[in-house]
Amino acid sequence: MGYSIKTIAQKSGLSQYTLRYYEREGVLPEVSRDENGNRCFHDEDLELISLICCLKDTGMPIADIKQFISLSKEGHSSLPEQRRLLQEHKVHIDEKIKFFQTFAEKVEHKIAYFASLEEQAKAENN
Amino acid sequence: MGYSIKTIAQKSGLSQYTLRYYEREGVLPEVSRDENGNRCFHDEDLELISLICCLKDTGMPIADIKQFISLSKEGHSSLPEQRRLLQEHKVHIDEKIKFFQTFAEKVEHKIAYFASLEEQAKAENN
DNA sequence: GTAGACCTTAGAGTTAAGTGTAAGTCAAAC
DNA sequence: GTTTGACTTACACTTAACTCTAAGGTCTAC
Numbered sequence: 001m002g003y004s005i006k007t008i009a010q011k012s013g014l015s016q017y018t019l020r021y022y023e024r025e026g027v028l029p030e031v032s033r034d035e036n037g038n039r040c041f042h043d044e045d046l047e048l049i050s051l052i053c054c055l056k057d058t059g060m061p062i063a064d065i066k067q068f069i070s071l072s073k074e075g076h077s078s079l080p081e082q083r084r085l086l087q088e089h090k091v092h093i094d095e096k097i098k099f100f101q102t103f104a105e106k107v108e109h110k111i112a113y114f115a116s117l118e119e120q121a122k123a124e125n126n
Numbered sequence: 127m128g129y130s131i132k133t134i135a136q137k138s139g140l141s142q143y144t145l146r147y148y149e150r151e152g153v154l155p156e157v158s159r160d161e162n163g164n165r166c167f168h169d170e171d172l173e174l175i176s177l178i179c180c181l182k183d184t185g186m187p188i189a190d191i192k193q194f195i196s197l198s199k200e201g202h203s204s205l206p207e208q209r210r211l212l213q214e215h216k217v218h219i220d221e222k223i224k225f226f227q228t229f230a231e232k233v234e235h236k237i238a239y240f241a242s243l244e245e246q247a248k249a250e251n252n
Numbered sequence: 253g254t255a256g257a258c259c260t261t262a263g264a265g266t267t268a269a270g271t272g273t274a275a276g277t278c279a280a281a282c
Numbered sequence: 283g284t285t286t287g288a289c290t291t292a293c294a295c296t297t298a299a300c301t302c303t304a305a306g307g308t309c310t311a312c
């Protein structure tokens with residue numbers, strides 16, 4: 001039977017607007033329709049949406065996601081290219097993790113510094 | 127003497143446009159001027175810009191950075207509030223790191239899956 | 253004394269990624 | 283049989299974060 005757009009919005013955490021927007025933009029491949037022309041999502045769609053969210057949330061611009069998805073439509077011949085794009089993105093994610101770790105430390109130091117200033121101010125008031 | 131906006135743009139990696147925009151928006155506190163009205167940055171400014179970039183690049187919206195910076199102007203009394211904001215953001219960063227690590231794994235699996243499909247296709251062609 | 257490199261402001265334009273609205277179709281419930 | 287609710291499209295609007303342009307001031311080098 002398939003899922004309605006409402007159900008998929010709930011399951012994916014994306015809004016109905018966003019889902020339609022993604023399909024319009026080619027971020028999501030064309031979704032099949034029921035006899036009334038209503039979108040009819042299936043489990044594969046949900047799986048793909050989950051991958052799309054993962055790419056998006058790790059900073060891939062939707063234009064790039066679109067490119068990746070459009071390769072899927074070309075079948076097996078584009079597997080190496082798809083894999084290459086993912087590998088490139090994986091490098092990106094790893095860099096970001098390192099970057100975030102460095103900045104987590106920096107913020108940590110700043111917090112400690114502020115705490116020490118507060119201690120100092122307290123001591124001066126006594 | 128202080129640094130010109132051009133120098134600071136080079137040192138910080140932000141564009142001159144962005145630096146002016148940040149000052150206009152209150153993301154950056156008002157920068158002192160020379161006798162011609164030209165901005166005259168100092169090392170403290172550079173340090174603050176580095177913190178701002180760190181907050182921004184770890185996902186803090188500039189509206190929030192602005193709030194944080196405006197507290198700095200209030201002196202010692204706002205230290206606890208500033209510290210609270212940083213701690214909140216630190217939690218955010220840590221969550222993001224975990225999230226990214228999970229998705230790095232997911233992408234890794236996907237890559238391995240694609241590689242296995244490629245192997246399979248190659249085998250079928252022989 | 254003027255050309256060029258630097259700076260200034262005000263305000264308009266851009267881009268990405270949605271978000272919302274209007275007008276309409278369709279099926280089920282009352 | 284009409285109201286309600288979920289869906290459709292086309293298109294306009296929004297928001298964040300810049301980015302650019304126009305018009306002009308000032309200093310330095312020739």
